[in-house]
Amino acid sequence: MNKIILITCWYGKYPWYLPYYIHSCSFNPDIDFVIITDNTDEIPFLPKNVKIIDKKLEEIIDTTSRKMGFQINIDYPYKLCDFKPAYGFMFPEIINGYDFWGHCDLDIIYGNIRSFFTDVFLDNYDYISVRHDYTTGCFGLYRNNDLLNNYFFNSKDYKKVFSDPKHYCFDECNFAWDELTSGASIFDLETEIESFTHLMKNAERMNNIRTHFDFILMEGYDGRLRFDKGKIIYKNKYEAIMFHLFWLKKVFSPKKWPKKIPERYNISPTKIYSR
Structure with a gap:
């Protein structure tokens, strides 16, 4: 089986959705998850396949600057998003021994990852985005x-x-x-910089890298979504590899972590709730 490790960098106070992220990781026991952080607060519900690495942001800046040969700039944690495609270069000691590595965000609730990323599937691709139109930073x-x-x-x-x-x-x-969502090509747009979407779409066009662009995550939706023992189910019919809380976290922000995440719960456009 192809070995997979997924890396998140998080600095500062943990968000309200961290328990949901970690709970969904526990249903993917044959995938390893790493959170690189300076937050040493104890997480009481940490499964064996989720590892916390205590690393100061200054250490990442110094090490990466030396390796790249120029001074990088990460004045604030969100700037790390620009560096996600470089995580394999930045953290070789973490990805050593794995067939695939990935970057991901904490505002994710995973479904059954291996049901989508089977060995047969992975053997045919080198880079995978979970949208069809651009390289996804969330995963x-x-x-x-x-x-x-x-x-x-x-x-x-x-x-x-x-x-x-x-x-x-x-x-x-x-x-x-x-x-891009409206159907434009990245090559027909005037952008300030040449982004990773430019690189991967060009690699796809030139057949340099076996890329896979497909819309298999859930983001915007009208409800009727549930987490069911490690699966993300929509309309009792469709299964998704993950749910991205990008829109939900703008309107739903509980003040306390739940004491326990149930094996089944529902996700509406405005909240997460159990029946």
Whole structure:
């Protein structure tokens, strides 16, 4: 079986949705999850396949700057999003021994990952996005080899992106979401920088890398979604690999962590609740 490790960098107070993220990780026991953080608060519900790595942001900046040969800039934690495609280059000691590594966010509730990413499927691809139109920052999967771990260097703007304090949305499409969602090609748009979507869509076009772009996550929706013992089910009919809380977390923000996450719960456009 292909070995997979998924990496998240998080700095500061843990968000309200962390228990839901970790709970869903526990239903994927043959995948390893790592949270790199400076938050040493105890997490009482940590399964064996989720590891917390205590690493100061200054350490990441110093180590990565030395490896890249110039001073990188991460003035605030959200800037780390620009670096997601470089995690394989930045953290070789973490991904060592794995066939695939990925970057992900904590505002994710996973379904059954292996039901989508079977060995037969993974053997045919080197990079996987969970949307069809651009490289997804909330989740991206890379074959663990020198080509993929260093592919971000192909952007003519990588030094600008990594040395400038400004956030460029390099991991996705330099903020061109609406145009791409409407059907435009990244190559027909004027963007400030050459983003990772440019690189991977060009690699797909040139047949340099076996890429997979498909809309298999849930984001915007009208309700009728549930978590059911490790599966994300929509309308009692469709299964998704994950649910991205991007919109829900804007309107739903409980003040306390739940004492226990049930094996089944519902997700509406405004809240998470159990029957």
